[in-house]
Amino acid sequence: MPEIARKPRLAQSASRPVPEACVTRLSWYMRELHLLQLRGVRFVSSRWLAKHLGLTDAQVRRDLSYFGQFGTSGRGYEVIRLHERLRSILGVSGRTWNLALAGVGNLGSALLAHEGFRERGFRFRVAVDADPGKIGERIQEITVASAARLPQLTRSHSIDIGVIAVPALAAQKVCKQMVQGGVRAILNFAPVRLEAPENVRVRTVDLAMELESLTFHLVRGAG
Amino acid sequence: MPEIARKPRLAQSASRPVPEACVTRLSWYMRELHLLQLRGVRFVSSRWLAKHLGLTDAQVRRDLSYFGQFGTSGRGYEVIRLHERLRSILGVSGRTWNLALAGVGNLGSALLAHEGFRERGFRFRVAVDADPGKIGERIQEITVASAARLPQLTRSHSIDIGVIAVPALAAQKVCKQMVQGGVRAILNFAPVRLEAPENVRVRTVDLAMELESLTFHLVRGAG
Numbered sequence: 001m002p003e004i005a006r007k008p009r010l011a012q013s014a015s016r017p018v019p020e021a022c023v024t025r026l027s028w029y030m031r032e033l034h035l036l037q038l039r040g041v042r043f044v045s046s047r048w049l050a051k052h053l054g055l056t057d058a059q060v061r062r063d064l065s066y067f068g069q070f071g072t073s074g075r076g077y078e079v080i081r082l083h084e085r086l087r088s089i090l091g092v093s094g095r096t097w098n099l100a101l102a103g104v105g106n107l108g109s110a111l112l113a114h115e116g117f118r119e120r121g122f123r124f125r126v127a128v129d130a131d132p133g134k135i136g137e138r139i140q141e142i143t144v145a146s147a148a149r150l151p152q153l154t155r156s157h158s159i160d161i162g163v164i165a166v167p168a169l170a171a172q173k174v175c176k177q178m179v180q181g182g183v184r185a186i187l188n189f190a191p192v193r194l195e196a197p198e199n200v201r202v203r204t205v206d207l208a209m210e211l212e213s214l215t216f217h218l219v220r221g222a223g
Numbered sequence: 224m225p226e227i228a229r230k231p232r233l234a235q236s237a238s239r240p241v242p243e244a245c246v247t248r249l250s251w252y253m254r255e256l257h258l259l260q261l262r263g264v265r266f267v268s269s270r271w272l273a274k275h276l277g278l279t280d281a282q283v284r285r286d287l288s289y290f291g292q293f294g295t296s297g298r299g300y301e302v303i304r305l306h307e308r309l310r311s312i313l314g315v316s317g318r319t320w321n322l323a324l325a326g327v328g329n330l331g332s333a334l335l336a337h338e339g340f341r342e343r344g345f346r347f348r349v350a351v352d353a354d355p356g357k358i359g360e361r362i363q364e365i366t367v368a369s370a371a372r373l374p375q376l377t378r379s380h381s382i383d384i385g386v387i388a389v390p391a392l393a394a395q396k397v398c399k400q401m402v403q404g405g406v407r408a409i410l411n412f413a414p415v416r417l418e419a420p421e422n423v424r425v426r427t428v429d430l431a432m433e434l435e436s437l438t439f440h441l442v443r444g445a446g
Contacts, residue, residue, distance in 0.1 A: 020436070023440075024432070024436055027435045052416070089439070090435045090438060090439050099434075105333075106329075106333035111430070116429075117434070120434075122431065122434050161437055193254075193276070201437055203433055205430075206250070208342075208345065209247070209250040209251075210410055210426055210428055211320070211384060212249075213243070214424055215313060215384075216312070216314055218384075
């Protein structure tokens, strides 16, 4: 779980709090449903979803039950309807989220070019870098701006999510500037724990940590 | 949690099974201890670690208790010793893990250049791409080879972990080739669920999914 810098969060649904791990699984259900839809499949059982995602039947039903009744007795879930409902629950139905990138190095450039973002409703509107040599450069239809302009650009472009791909030492300052610019969510790739106000959600993806969780198992021979 | 494509795994320690979420937290403890060590701090309490990582005191103690007794009554944990012990538990103490990269696009190139990997004991030895135009190119001291040579190169370089940064449609084939070449762990950046033998551990990082877990909260105004 990339985000452990805070206590396990519970988001409010209409009735019960939704565990963070469930939110992650919703994305997986959404992807499976999308693939089923492309193949013209109309109904799917919780059992099929469970099997394909390595979960239990009960887990799938419990996850979906947070958001109301979906099943059609005997036939399972209607693929198109459940897919659209999940898109809406995850906030990616019929809208685009504006992203600002800080740090146009190797990783930042890769993120700007990442097709998966655009396909799923995420668009970079702003990119900044501290290196004067990069300012004015055009990458993926975006002109790199000076890092000093980050709060102002974040605000003027109505940025929803800030993406941090700067070195660890610069990340906290960038985080603060993004918050000043009004973002309420940050995806952080710097290997550092960021401090942000309570109403700003920070998710950190630490690539080396992903490898460490693999080596833990390799040294144990647990496969 | 990037990896949910399987049932929650329990790795065997000497005595009790260790939850996957605990393995992730060990990396976080390790990082905090490293920073404390740099600052010359000699002892740290579970309470301090808990506060800085947004966990409970009891959680920290429980996580560490999986691996034996660490505390020194009254003074807390000895920073240097606990740090070294965690490095050893996570398999990153005094050894280097060999990585092979498939896909030298934007993301792959960023991964090859990622300094956090080298610092933490991970070294790319092999990089392949399906594009003939990229073969022979030198990136970060590695010469890009033909994708067809992946199984052979994986074996001859004693690769421990395969890193997949190819398009979704090509990922399963690459996964199979890495397994043929003898890897037992794969870090997958393609937005697709990979099938691998039981003794091969696959961890998938889906960047758009990381954003979706943020938007879930944004649409709810939960901050």
